[in-house]
Amino acid sequence: MAKAQRRKTVVIGMLGTTIDQGQGPRRWERWRPTVALCQQEDLLVDRLELLYPASATLLAATVTEDIHQVSPDTQVRGAVVDIRNPWDLEQVYGALLDYARAYPFQPEQEDYLVHITTGTHIAQISMFLLVESRHIPARLVQTSPPVGRDKGLGGGGSYTLIDLDLSKYDKLAARFQQEQREGLSSLKAGIDTLNPAFNRLIERIEQVASHSRAPLLITGPTGAGKSQLARRIYALKKARRQVSGPFVDLNCATLRGDGAMSALFGHVRGAFTGALSDRPGLLRQANGGVLFLDEIGELGADEQAMLLRALEDKRFLPVGSDKEVASDFQLIAGTNRDLQVEVERGRFREDLLARINLWTFRLPALRERPEDLPPNLLYELDQASQALGQRVTMNKEAQEHFLRFATSPEARWSGNFRDLNAAVLRMATLASGGRITREDVDEELVRLRAQWTRSTSPAAAGAVDLVAEVLGSELAAELDRFDRVQLADVISVCRQARSLSEAGRVLFAQSRARKQSTNDADRLRKYLTRFGLGWDDVSGRGATEAA
Amino acid sequence: MVRIDGSKGEGGGQVLRTSLALSLVTGTPFQMVNIRAGRQKPGLLRQHLTAVKAAAEVGAAEVTGAELGSRELTFKPRALSAGNYSFAVGTAGSATLVLQTVLPALMLASGPSTLMLEGGTHNPAAPPFDFLEKAYLPLVRRMGPKVEAVLERYGFFPAGGGKFRVSVEPAPLRPLTLLERGAVKRRQATALIAQLPFDVAKRELAAVERVLKWKPTELRTEELKRSTGPGNVLWLEVESEHVTEVFTAFGERGVRAEEVAERAAGAARRYLEAEVPVGENLCDQLLLLLALAKGGTFRTLPLDGHSETQLHTFSNFLDVKVDVREVSPEVREVEVRG
Numbered sequence: 001m002a003k004a005q006r007r008k009t010v011v012i013g014m015l016g017t018t019i020d021q022g023q024g025p026r027r028w029e030r031w032r033p034t035v036a037l038c039q040q041e042d043l044l045v046d047r048l049e050l051l052y053p054a055s056a057t058l059l060a061a062t063v064t065e066d067i068h069q070v071s072p073d074t075q076v077r078g079a080v081v082d083i084r085n086p087w088d089l090e091q092v093y094g095a096l097l098d099y100a101r102a103y104p105f106q107p108e109q110e111d112y113l114v115h116i117t118t119g120t121h122i123a124q125i126s127m128f129l130l131v132e133s134r135h136i137p138a139r140l141v142q143t144s145p146p147v148g149r150d151k152g153l154g155g156g157g158s159y160t161l162i163d164l165d166l167s168k169y170d171k172l173a174a175r176f177q178q179e180q181r182e183g184l185s186s187l188k189a190g191i192d193t194l195n196p197a198f199n200r201l202i203e204r205i206e207q208v209a210s211h212s213r214a215p216l217l218i219t220g221p222t223g224a225g226k227s228q229l230a231r232r233i234y235a236l237k238k239a240r241r242q243v244s245g246p247f248v249d250l251n252c253a254t255l256r257g258d259g260a261m262s263a264l265f266g267h268v269r270g271a272f273t274g275a276l277s278d279r280p281g282l283l284r285q286a287n288g289g290v291l292f293l294d295e296i297g298e299l300g301a302d303e304q305a306m307l308l309r310a311l312e313d314k315r316f317l318p319v320g321s322d323k324e325v326a327s328d329f330q331l332i333a334g335t336n337r338d339l340q341v342e343v344e345r346g347r348f349r350e351d352l353l354a355r356i357n358l359w360t361f362r363l364p365a366l367r368e369r370p371e372d373l374p375p376n377l378l379y380e381l382d383q384a385s386q387a388l389g390q391r392v393t394m395n396k397e398a399q400e401h402f403l404r405f406a407t408s409p410e411a412r413w414s415g416n417f418r419d420l421n422a423a424v425l426r427m428a429t430l431a432s433g434g435r436i437t438r439e440d441v442d443e444e445l446v447r448l449r450a451q452w453t454r455s456t457s458p459a460a461a462g463a464v465d466l467v468a469e470v471l472g473s474e475l476a477a478e479l480d481r482f483d484r485v486q487l488a489d490v491i492s493v494c495r496q497a498r499s500l501s502e503a504g505r506v507l508f509a510q511s512r513a514r515k516q517s518t519n520d521a522d523r524l525r526k527y528l529t530r531f532g533l534g535w536d537d538v539s540g541r542g543a544t545e546a547a
Numbered sequence: 548m549v550r551i552d553g554s555k556g557e558g559g560g561q562v563l564r565t566s567l568a569l570s571l572v573t574g575t576p577f578q579m580v581n582i583r584a585g586r587q588k589p590g591l592l593r594q595h596l597t598a599v600k601a602a603a604e605v606g607a608a609e610v611t612g613a614e615l616g617s618r619e620l621t622f623k624p625r626a627l628s629a630g631n632y633s634f635a636v637g638t639a640g641s642a643t644l645v646l647q648t649v650l651p652a653l654m655l656a657s658g659p660s661t662l663m664l665e666g667g668t669h670n671p672a673a674p675p676f677d678f679l680e681k682a683y684l685p686l687v688r689r690m691g692p693k694v695e696a697v698l699e700r701y702g703f704f705p706a707g708g709g710k711f712r713v714s715v716e717p718a719p720l721r722p723l724t725l726l727e728r729g730a731v732k733r734r735q736a737t738a739l740i741a742q743l744p745f746d747v748a749k750r751e752l753a754a755v756e757r758v759l760k761w762k763p764t765e766l767r768t769e770e771l772k773r774s775t776g777p778g779n780v781l782w783l784e785v786e787s788e789h790v791t792e793v794f795t796a797f798g799e800r801g802v803r804a805e806e807v808a809e810r811a812a813g814a815a816r817r818y819l820e821a822e823v824p825v826g827e828n829l830c831d832q833l834l835l836l837l838a839l840a841k842g843g844t845f846r847t848l849p850l851d852g853h854s855e856t857q858l859h860t861f862s863n864f865l866d867v868k869v870d871v872r873e874v875s876p877e878v879r880e881v882e883v884r885g
Binding site: 006024025026028029039040041042043044066069070071072073149151152153154155156 | 588590592593594596614615616635636637665666671704705706707708741742774775776777797799800801802
């Protein structure tokens, strides 16, 4: 016979104690699904595993004999399953699970089908669950009674194979892909970004966001879009009905003292002076939803401890309360610091970091994504149009002029998308008739150059408080003015440099010229260490994508 | 190797069965493509596989593509052997069709054979046992080989469970001439009933009496008290001087007994009025016998799709010439020459 080894078709099915019933000769006039499955012209059941309760032994024997008669090639193996109440899910599922666990499945040699037309609904549900969870590596098979002439002759009717692997259905697979594309697009705010690294990052976020409720950590320099991304992750989860609660966000840098605990965890009336009424706190507000804590590195020690508790147990104590409350939320944390360094310095709890950096995503700076400037420019123009209530356009020449500058090394984009947004909004506001011309662009370039020069000149260090940004406002306030001005200049040089060595060469240029310094990088590193800082803190590039 | 397009002609299982039969007789291997192309369930079904399996056993054949749904099959018989065979067919197919596949080779083999066939003996989609026994095998015997069939148990669709034995004493096939059926010697309508209301049989016979005007003595009922499943079959035998034809119809749920009877009676009346010896049922099997005998002639009704398919399939294996001549609008004369 055939040389190629065909996989045997093995059906596992419950005996239908009602629907397969029949003892006299006229049972043949009735459609009996288990027998009918073995009468199919285009399906040969090599083996049937017939499961039945001990009470149906007689019927099982009749069905076995009938199958042997209509389909001599089918081997029927009976198995008694211990089901006394076929409507008890626990009992039925348990018995079938035991059966499945003990069954020596050989998917390489045998093709399994689970017959779900027979048995109680509970049995059908249990079979479905076992197949869905791959405890039984099978497809489902459903039989239907004959219709038309086939019915008159007493034929076997028809059968349908159902594969629960939905990706095998072309139309559904196409829908899943479309859904994923829409998800990616929504995470990118509809911007057709071209930067491959960024697009990969977004794909990964989409995967994680749709499958995980674990905390996410988004790192990246200021203005890189952490908070917007957190919002879009929430919107995506909401659209996919994975969250029911609200989006609650908070910048931890704005929290101070007692208020911090209370804002996050709530308090009861009278917990402290001024606590005139109960306050639920942001964690409780975020129940069932997403809590975005930006600048999580700014959180105080007490808040960190309580947050860890809330993440691990989904329970915590409001200020002044002796009763724990529960809240189940997904945490998205944002930071522009290297939290690992903060841990080493003892400013961030190691266990909390371990808890939140299961998924860490580093958003690149705008400078690292030059190819994404054109689509983002168009996006910002749209945003400006909406903000101004007027259609804002930019002619081709003006666009090219702006983008030439925007992608040049001269453009620092130190505030990343915040800078781009402000630049476009300024141009749009000043453009007459909503048309941005080359002249408008030139004017804006002057402003941008001045802004970025100012932020790097020592005199204006206070204007953009780099020290506070890097150290945190509390620590910055503790510094002497003498040190603060010096540190601000060092940071600004570091931000423009590509590496620690390059920054060292700039800062110690005179010594270097006199050959009095041999290792500028080491000198700079030692200086920064005095403030508890590392290269990642001052370079503005944040941590690399971790975990 | 002969290459056959399985979608040509009637395009179903018959072209496959005839090819298997002729391949066994001639020893010519074949490859069939487009098997049952265009059908709702294309490719090989179980009943076809059963025939392939039986043929492969009888001819010790090398087979590829013998799988459910396969559209391509190669069959290379290596050595035809007479002997004792038993085939369990079930009801996904018919035991009589399996017999038709292997019998031509066995009746021309070098020694006697016996066959035991189990499964469906009375299946609406195949010639019933009564036709084999009363119409077909007498002609085979007249041409030479001594083939006898004995029914041991009825096997109705869908229960099956029937059984019959066939004994074969081979002999060369002699050409046959069958131009007239001669005087009708005996007419017999039999309504067989198993595990169903007896009234059904009586109503069928009443309808036969009305349509064909047969006498009460020519009508008989037969009741099977013991059978694996319920069943009802009506067959009409017309035994003439030179030939016997059998017309059958099966009871169906939802179809009145009278309607069942009219199906069989209508076919019988058409045969009787045409004054030909060979009816539609015998025609395609007789064609095969004559082709193997390389000679003979007979008169029949206009050829149907099955017979046309037979003629087309012969040309792949046999060097015979078949002429079909119109004698009158209702009568054809078929002549086979080697």
